Amino acid sequence: MEYLSEKQAKKAIIDIGQRMYMRGFVAANDGNISVRTGENEVWATPTGVSKGYMKKKMLVKVDLDGNLLAGTYKPSSELKMHLRAYQENDAIRSVCHAHPLVCTCYAIAGIPLDVPVLAEAIISLGDVPIAPYAELGSKEVPEVIAPYCHTHHGILLANHGAVTWAQDPYAAYYRLESMEHYARILLITDKLLGKQNLLTKEQIDTLLAMREKFR
Numbered sequence: 618m619e620y621l622s623e624k625q626a627k628k629a630i631i632d633i634g635q636r637m638y639m640r641g642f643v644a645a646n647d648g649n650i651s652v653r654t655g656e657n658e659v660w661a662t663p664t665g666v667s668k669g670y671m672k673k674k675m676l677v678k679v680d681l682d683g684n685l686l687a688g689t690y691k692p693s694s695e696l697k698m699h700l701r702a703y704q705e706n707d708a709i710r711s712v713c714h715a716h717p718l719v720c721t722c723y724a725i726a727g728i729p730l731d732v733p734v735l736a737e738a739i740i741s742l743g744d745v746p747i748a749p750y751a752e753l754g755s756k757e758v759p760e761v762i763a764p765y766c767h768t769h770h771g772i773l774l775a776n777h778g779a780v781t782w783a784q785d786p787y788a789a790y791y792r793l794e795s796m797e798h799y800a801r802i803l804l805i806t807d808k809l810l811g812k813q814n815l816l817t818k819e820q821i822d823t824l825l826a827m828r829e830k831f832r
Contacts, residue, residue: 638669663690694754701759705766
């Protein structure tokens with residue numbers, strides 16, 4: 618699988634950061650985005666900078682151990698989570714982490730996104746589990762996401778937010794959008810309408826088979 622060029626990766630990070638900010642997926646300096654551009658090279662967002670107002674010169678390049686290779690800003694402590702995803706699954710080329718409002722509410726409530734009501738969610742996401750709570754920036758954060766890097770496209774972080782990954786940065790970001798959209802639908806159908814018509818096992822199996830074509 619080819620890697621994006623550094624120029625492509627930096628452009629995507631800036632663009633996705635603006636999209637996250639405009640959609641309200643992050644507030645202030647929240648969230649982080651990374652793109653793997655080589656066997657041992659990752660470009661990422663810096664700490665302490667709004668994702669809606671980043672410049673390319675603010676981005677940082679690190680190796681898979683987190684050592685700074687380029688850039689004058691400091692990498693986010695949460696970059697450890699991204700690097701663990703790349704180490705766990707070589708097919709992952711980009712990771713997005715944010716705090717979409719409804720997804721984060723589910724993460725705080727300890728409720729996974731796993732109700733089979735939406736065909737598109739089953740194809741693009743599957744179920745979205747909740748990883749155990751880990752202190753921000755601690756070594757436990759990478760540990761809690763590791764078990765999911767081969768089996769899921771994204772997870773909720775308990776009392777924290779959401780993280781998604783994919784083979785390119787836009788796919789990772791779109792999964793974040795899909796996750797928030799799915800969470801909103803679950804919230805409205807369950808809490809406001811009070812009714813959810815679940816898909817049957819046969820319908821789910823058909824969708825899961827279709828999902829293989831989109832990996």
